[in-house]
Amino acid sequence: MTEIPVLGLVIQFGAFILDQLPFIAHAAVAVAIPIALAAMCGVMCERSGVVNIGLEGIMLTAAFVAWIAGTVAVATFGSGTPTPVFGITLPLLIGLVAAILAGMAMSAIHAWLAITVRADQIISGVIINIAAVGMTGYLNTLISKQSPVGAGGFTPLQLPASVSDLPVVGWLINAIFAQGPIAISAFVVMIVLQIYLFRTRWGLRTRAVGEHPRAAETVGINVVRLRYRNVILSGAVAALGGAYLSMELTTSFQANMTAGRGFIGLAAMIVGRWSPVGAFGAALLFASSKAISQAIIFAAPANDLGKFLASIPSQLYDALPYLVTIIILAGLIGRSIPPAADGQPYEREAAT
Amino acid sequence: MTGLRNALRQIWATMALPLLAIVMALVAGAVVIILSSALVPGHGFDPGLPLTAYKALFEGSLGTDNARVETLVQAAPLLLAALGIGLGFKAGLFNIGAQGQFLMGAIAAVAAAGALKGDGALVAIPLSLLAGCAAGAAWGLIPGFLKAVSGAHEVVTTIMLNFIALALLSFLVSGPLRLPKSPQPVTAPVSDAALPIFIGRDGHIGIILAFLAVPVVWFLLFRTTRGFEIRAVGANPDASRYAGMKPRRLIILTMTVAGLFAGLAGAGNILGINHQMSATFSTTVGFDAITVALLGRSHPIGIMLAALLFGGMRAGAALMQIKAGVPVELVDVVQSIILLFLVASPIVRRLFRLRGVKASLGTTDTMARTYGNEVIR
Numbered sequence: 001m002t003e004i005p006v007l008g009l010v011i012q013f014g015a016f017i018l019d020q021l022p023f024i025a026h027a028a029v030a031v032a033i034p035i036a037l038a039a040m041c042g043v044m045c046e047r048s049g050v051v052n053i054g055l056e057g058i059m060l061t062a063a064f065v066a067w068i069a070g071t072v073a074v075a076t077f078g079s080g081t082p083t084p085v086f087g088i089t090l091p092l093l094i095g096l097v098a099a100i101l102a103g104m105a106m107s108a109i110h111a112w113l114a115i116t117v118r119a120d121q122i123i124s125g126v127i128i129n130i131a132a133v134g135m136t137g138y139l140n141t142l143i144s145k146q147s148p149v150g151a152g153g154f155t156p157l158q159l160p161a162s163v164s165d166l167p168v169v170g171w172l173i174n175a176i177f178a179q180g181p182i183a184i185s186a187f188v189v190m191i192v193l194q195i196y197l198f199r200t201r202w203g204l205r206t207r208a209v210g211e212h213p214r215a216a217e218t219v220g221i222n223v224v225r226l227r228y229r230n231v232i233l234s235g236a237v238a239a240l241g242g243a244y245l246s247m248e249l250t251t252s253f254q255a256n257m258t259a260g261r262g263f264i265g266l267a268a269m270i271v272g273r274w275s276p277v278g279a280f281g282a283a284l285l286f287a288s289s290k291a292i293s294q295a296i297i298f299a300a301p302a303n304d305l306g307k308f309l310a311s312i313p314s315q316l317y318d319a320l321p322y323l324v325t326i327i328i329l330a331g332l333i334g335r336s337i338p339p340a341a342d343g344q345p346y347e348r349e350a351a352t
Numbered sequence: 353m354t355g356l357r358n359a360l361r362q363i364w365a366t367m368a369l370p371l372l373a374i375v376m377a378l379v380a381g382a383v384v385i386i387l388s389s390a391l392v393p394g395h396g397f398d399p400g401l402p403l404t405a406y407k408a409l410f411e412g413s414l415g416t417d418n419a420r421v422e423t424l425v426q427a428a429p430l431l432l433a434a435l436g437i438g439l440g441f442k443a444g445l446f447n448i449g450a451q452g453q454f455l456m457g458a459i460a461a462v463a464a465a466g467a468l469k470g471d472g473a474l475v476a477i478p479l480s481l482l483a484g485c486a487a488g489a490a491w492g493l494i495p496g497f498l499k500a501v502s503g504a505h506e507v508v509t510t511i512m513l514n515f516i517a518l519a520l521l522s523f524l525v526s527g528p529l530r531l532p533k534s535p536q537p538v539t540a541p542v543s544d545a546a547l548p549i550f551i552g553r554d555g556h557i558g559i560i561l562a563f564l565a566v567p568v569v570w571f572l573l574f575r576t577t578r579g580f581e582i583r584a585v586g587a588n589p590d591a592s593r594y595a596g597m598k599p600r601r602l603i604i605l606t607m608t609v610a611g612l613f614a615g616l617a618g619a620g621n622i623l624g625i626n627h628q629m630s631a632t633f634s635t636t637v638g639f640d641a642i643t644v645a646l647l648g649r650s651h652p653i654g655i656m657l658a659a660l661l662f663g664g665m666r667a668g669a670a671l672m673q674i675k676a677g678v679p680v681e682l683v684d685v686v687q688s689i690i691l692l693f694l695v696a697s698p699i700v701r702r703l704f705r706l707r708g709v710k711a712s713l714g715t716t717d718t719m720a721r722t723y724g725n726e727v728i729r
Contacts, residue, residue, distance in 0.1 A: 053448075053507065119695040122446050122507050126642055127691045134684025138384070141679035142391040263511055270508065313527060319519035322512035329504035338505075 012305040017292065020299065022171035024291040029175045030249065032280075032287035033183045034059065034258075037241030038265025039272060039279035040193055044234035045107075047197065047274060048227050049210040049341040050114050051121040054128030055238055056262025058106045062242025064136040065102035067253035068143065070095030070151025079151065086181045087155035095151050096182075096243050103239020104232050106132070111231035115224055118345035129262075137255050153251040154180040180248040182240055186280075189237060193276040206230060210339035213346045223346050238262070267325040274339065286321040293317035368706055370647050370654070373693035374661070378406070381686045385678055392677040405676035412671030413664035419671075421552030425625065427663025428562035429454070432617035433641035434659055435569045436492070436610030438650035440506075442573060443606040444586035449495060449510025450614040451638025452517035453488040457615025458622040459521050460487030462629045463529055465545035476544035481561075481619050488615010489608045491517060496607025500600035506607065514638065525631040537631040547624040558620030563656070565613065570652040582606055614638070640666075643687050646694055662687070 038055040045052040073091035080089040106128055113124040156179050164174040176187065197203040205226060208216040213223045241261070246253045264286060271285075272278030293314050300306040382402035389398040413423045433450040440447040464483035468476040495509040526537035547556035573579040584592040585602045593599055617637060622629055644662055648654030662683075669680035693700055700706075 051507075053511070113692075113695060117696050117699060120446075122448075123642075123646065123691065123695050126448075126639065127688050127695065130639060130643070130684055130691065131688035134681050134686075134688055137681035138679045138685055139388065139391075141681060142388060145393055146391075260515060263515065266508065267512060313523045315519040315523035318522070319516045322515045322519075326498070326504070326509055326512050326516075329508060330498050330502045331504075 009305055009308060012301065012303060013309075016301050016305060016309075020292065020295045023299075024288065024295050025171055025175035026178060027294075028284060028287040028291040029179060030183065031290060032283040033179075033186050034241035034244050034249075034261045035264045035268055035286060036190070036280040036283035037186050037244065038238050038262045039268035039283055040189060040276050041107075041234040041238035041241075042266055042269040043197075043272075043274055043276055043279050044193070044206075044230050044237065046269065046342050047210045047339055048206045048230040049213060049339060049344065049346070050111070050227055050231050051125065051343040052107075052110060052231070052234070053122060053125035053263075053266060054106070054110050054132075055265050056258050056260070057125075057129035057132030058103050058110075058235055058238040059242035059245070059262050060132040060136055060256070060258045061106050062099040062103040062239035063246040063257055064140065064242075064253050066095040066099035066243040067150055067246040068139070069098035070247065071148045074149060074151050082152075082155070085157065087153070088181070089151065091151035092154060092247060095247060099243040099247075100236045100239045103235040103237075103242060105235070107235025107238070108232050110235075111228050114231070114345065115227050118347065121343050121345075133256060136253070140253060140255050150252050151247070154182065154248045156180050157184070180244075182244040182248050185240065186244075189240070190276050190280045193237075197276060207339070210341055213341050213344075217348070223348075227346070238265075241265075264321050267321050270325050270338075271321075271328055273337075286324075289317050289320045366649065366651075366654075369694065369697050369700065370649065370658070372700065372704065372706075373647070373690045376693050377686045377689035380689045381682055382406070384685055385682065395677060401676060401678070405672050405678040405682070408672040408675035409665065409668040411675075412668030414668075418553055419667060421555040422667040423660065423664040424551075424559050425554055425556070425663070426666040427659045428559045429617035429621050429635075429637045430641050430644050430662050431562045431656060431659035432565055432620070433614040433637050434644035434648065434655045435565055435652060436613035437641055437645040438648065438652070438655050439569065439573070439582065439606055439613075440610045441645060441650040442586045443582045443602060444589065445496075445499075445603060445606055445610075446507050447492070447495075447510055447607065447610045448507055448642070449491065449513050449611070449638075450617075450641050451635065452510065452514035453491040453611040453614035454618035454621075454635055454637050455514075455517045455521050455633070456491040457484035457488035457618030458626075458629065458633065459524055459529075459618075460484050460615070461545070461619035462539050462542060462622050463524070465542035465623065466529065466540045468545060469540070469543050471544060473544050473546075473548070477547065477623070480542070480545040480623055481616065484615045484619020484622075485612045486615070488618060489612040491615065492607040492609070492611015493604065496604040499607070500603045518634075521629075521633065522631050525629055525633070529629075539629045541628045542623050545623050546627055547620065554625060556620070556624030558624040561616065561620065565616075566652045566656050573652070578602075578605070614641075640687070643691055647690060 038059055041055055041058065042052055070091045073094040077090055079091060082089045110124050110128055113119040113127070114121045157177055159174060159178050164170050164178065166173065177184065197206065205216065205221050209221060209223050209226050217223050242258070245257055250257075265283070268282035268286060269279045271282035272280070296309045297314070300310055385402045385405055386399050389395055389401045392398075392401065395401065412419055414420055433454060436453075437447050437450055461480045461484035464480040465476060468479055491513060494513060495504075495506045498504040498509050499506045525539055529539045530537050531540045547558050549556055550560070573583065581592065581597045581602055582605075584595070584597060585599045589599050621635070621637075626633070640662055644658040645655055647661075648656070648658040665683045665686070669683050672678050672682070673680050
């Protein structure tokens, strides 16, 4: 039996990743954006104590509404001339706004069921998902028969060559900023959310309501109102992810086009320990593993490592995010613990 | 006389909300059809379209002998998977993983069938079905074990396992189990293990197994000590622990049995209908079965009725699309509205002044509550 040089392989793998990173970073960010947005929606909900497994449905609805509103707007106002930066047109903006409103409407349903009706929040999430698949599929089947002309899509930022060719950091700047407006706004959302959640009064209150709502109420925080606000606002974040799919990554809607991204977002939220930066990082990690699997196919290293990597089935990379999440949830590596009141309907104590 | 009246009252109290949910969902579905009727090709705005659509739906599910068999064929996997999910509900567990358990059952059955080629149906069929059960059970055991040992919530782990099953299936079908020299990645046909047809065009014997599972689960739940313990743990984990039961062991047991049923559903479908698996093999059984279990109030008889309803809708949807131009996705719309009414039952009860009617989701209180503080002792 030949000995497997594990340490050697690890070093070679590290070198391979460093070598490939500049090439795959841009694609990895593009893949990570919708996952990260879904995950941050989840963070906003669950930090205030509302479980949301309807991320997938919210995104799917938003993706559909973005496309259909854009289509209607093109038919009404014409497509207009796109701006030189980002290729923004009026129909695209209308589509984006409509998508955000649709996402917020879907989360408002979830909020009502979870907070006011005090229904089981997981069933409520399932309802959101099934309703989204049903309604978008139903309307898409009807509408696509008329082969509508959509509003197109946002275009990525064109960086001057002097920036993207910078040594050492050029590829990083390129990966983050040579993207469309929704992708770049995802980074903004991450930074804002991280600061808000951990540095402001709203954030402190949100976390208090998610950990111990009764205690929060006794110091005068309106638990119900805060949860409503967070869940509905979070719908806008997930909606950005949906709009990204049908207006930036592609330029039209396909049935079921979210393809499980909402659920990977759920995984990213858990792996990222319910923090916006962590969730975004986990989304990037998941997306990179996929991108690396592509790089292995196209640019496999010619040494032992190459043989080893080529022997790994590509489906393992597909399953990786879910495996990592289970391992972390099981507490094998670094425990990840949800907010204490997550999933529990809040009932005010009866006035005596 | 009073005995009969009490019994009727009991039945009304149990069935009022599910029936109301179904009726309201069909009404809401009709509204959706009317509002979208202008988009249907060859139609203007047409308030009569729901009638045409529902007539076709009915005809496609119950109108002919073939349609009735097709309803049974569609209902069988839903019934099996929902029995498992319902068992979980009784124990306070939310098994979203029927999807993955179904897929694992199907892939294991097709693998076993491939290995048992030439051994004759009497050997191949039972062993392939058993392989499916075992794989499904294993896929249920994992989240049960994780919940019992580390408190990892079963909702999240089963969602993750659904996708892992999908990746595993794609790997196996395009790798080890691939039929040599086939242009597309498909497995070998199940040959000897194909379930015999006993009724109609494709009424395979898996249907009989599915309906036999109803009394089995009923007996398990209401006539055995284990069943009593499962219900006790679901109603109040703390009290059942003080009474000397072992919630951890019961959680593992329940999830495993639930997985077994979903695995059998998958095995039945692949051996009875598909006979071969492609890499894109997919199903809506997992999520449909959640609705079926909830609509049937987690009771075996209720689940059977709900499974027949949804089997009928799935069976008739195609004819509805052909005859009325209404897309099959209407079934999903109706399904989500049914769920909405069930879950909002406190509001519905107040709205329709239904006093003395049981809330529709009585047994599920303990599920989401354990999401945050996940300690099981």
